[in-house]
Amino acid sequence: MARINLLPWREEARRERQRQFLYSLMGTLVLGAILVLLVGMFFDQQISRQEARNQEIQVEINRLNQRITRIAELERTRTRLLSRKQIIESLQSSRSLTVELLDKLAKTIPVGITLTNVRQQGNNLTLLGTSQSNARVSAYLQSLEEMDLFVRPELRFVRASQRVRNRTEPYEFSISVRLDNTRKRDQEDGTESEGAG
Numbered sequence: 001m002a003r004i005n006l007l008p009w010r011e012e013a014r015r016e017r018q019r020q021f022l023y024s025l026m027g028t029l030v031l032g033a034i035l036v037l038l039v040g041m042f043f044d045q046q047i048s049r050q051e052a053r054n055q056e057i058q059v060e061i062n063r064l065n066q067r068i069t070r071i072a073e074l075e076r077t078r079t080r081l082l083s084r085k086q087i088i089e090s091l092q093s094s095r096s097l098t099v100e101l102l103d104k105l106a107k108t109i110p111v112g113i114t115l116t117n118v119r120q121q122g123n124n125l126t127l128l129g130t131s132q133s134n135a136r137v138s139a140y141l142q143s144l145e146e147m148d149l150f151v152r153p154e155l156r157f158v159r160a161s162q163r164v165r166n167r168t169e170p171y172e173f174s175i176s177v178r179l180d181n182t183r184k185r186d187q188e189d190g191t192e193s194e195g196a197g
Helices: 009-108 134-146 183-195
Strands: 113-123 124-129 150-160 169-181
Touching: 009 113, 009 134, 113 134, 124 134, 134 150, 134 169
Parallel strands: none
Antiparallel strands: 113 124, 124 169, 150 169
């Protein structure tokens, strides 16, 4: 006898395929979710590692900035100390120059001239005084020229004194003269070479 299958086998097969499709879809979704979760965790770990590196770099940058600030302070201190040293050295070298200047001024003043004021600004010297005659002022200029400490003495003026204090010296004068810097440098170089030898 022939067997006839009256059950709707096509619907049964369709349902079976739909069930398998749903299982594979759910499996794919679960695998996708796990994959997304793993990738997210990986990227989170990379980001946190990079943030830790950035923090270390920032700490090092702050430390270097502090060092740079300290170095700048040391440079300013060094500059101030060097300028003080130069001032002290110039004062030290000009200490003997003042004594020599006063000594040479005293030796150059001829009879009949009185210095009333001596002003020094750097290497410039201004001499004010009174004299018995113009010839005495001229002699004083010549004696200044003969001294090796003074360079280019110039007469600014000679005139009859406006103040009638001293009738023996009726003229007043002003002379400007420069101090010889090269001579001082030569002396310093000689002292250094003596110290080296």
